[in-house]
């Protein structure tokens with residue numbers, strides 16, 4: 001029978017227990033004490049969860065050395081299965097397997113970070129581990145990797161039962177079962193869910209029905225992710241990088257704008273280049289302008305009219321704009337440093353499409369801009385997929401925290417603020 005394993009990747013023991021209670025109600029079979037929980041709360045988290053729940057307990061030790069010692073620590077704390085790293089040396093794997101036999105627990109070898117994963121999976125089987133875990137780590141997931149890409153190959157290369165982990169949600173759990181996984185490890189899709197019990201039930205049911213169900217998991221489209229997230233989420237995801245300083249929304253009613261940047265640099269009092277940039281723009285672009293100060297307005301109502309007709313989504317300008325009433329009437333979206341009625345003259349200095357600074361942030365043509373009531377955030381084009389995924393994770397975490405606040409906790413309690421302050 002396929003097993004649904006919840007990965008408790010939390011930092012706080014009490015929160016982990018609460019989430020676990022709901023997940024057990026929802027039908028999880030195995031409970032994993034995630035590495036962050038073990039590192040944050042110690043081996044007592046394995047012990048306590050084992051004493052509270054009558055389930056198979058997996059300790060995700062991510063052991064890289066001292067195989068026998070770490071397996072002993074985990075089993076003596078109540079683990080039935082200990083996850084170690086497949087990338088560890090053969091000696092460490094052998095020691096872990098020996099200790100597993102001695103203390104009567106199973107060893108799961110995690111292929112996270114292993115390049116030649118097929119060959120290593122076969123070696124790990126020969127070394128005597130009990131399960132192989134095909135795993136894409138959280139950081140790799142953000143960069144677009146998916147464990148399902150490797151699952152089938154690994155499954156057909158070894159005779160051991162296969163576990164799979166790394167961004168598994170309901171639809172991926174179906175594909176995982178179809179590709180032969182015996183243990184489906186789910187972390188964030190359950191632990192960050194607003195309704196843990198309901199999400200668990202749905203995933204459990206999907207696993208049970210997998211042999212009958214049809215359909216491929218689909219990658220969530222950029223537009224759908226963008227609709228869910230805010231600039232605040234994106235700022236957190238980028239560790240505060242890319243946030244423009246001093247620019248405010250001055251017009252436009254769309255709650256959020258996302259699109260490709262076309263950069264323009266001009267000098268103070270010269271409004272030619274921003275207008276010329278419209279000729280070079282493509283529908284859906286966002287014009288990002290370094291206007292060389294806000295002594296003069298480098299943009300107004302006529303330019304907004306022209307931009308709207310061209311299909312430009314918004315103007316982000318480190319400088320001033322004017323005709324704001326008419327621009328608001330037009331419903332053209334602008335984030336600017338200030339509003340100023342005095343325009344300069346069209347002299348034609350500056351450049352279009354090169355690297356600029358706007359709101360203190362470097363921007364290149366092709367980078368992505370997310371703007372809302374809070375402000376403007378720039379995402380380097382090469383990081384777009386990863387940062388959107390990370391922002392989505394930030395948002396899901398906040399959704400979960402909001403739920404716990406509704407259930408009666410204060411924000412500082414949910415975040416264990418006092419405890420973490422002491423550590424600093």
Ligand SMILES: O=C(CO)[C@H](O)[C@H](O)COP(=O)(O)O
Pocket residue numbers: 007008009034035060136137138165166167168185186187188189
């Ligand atoms: O071990 C882990 C990260 O190293 C996680 O427990 C595992 O990836 C499952 O979590 P998620 O479903 O959120 O990816």
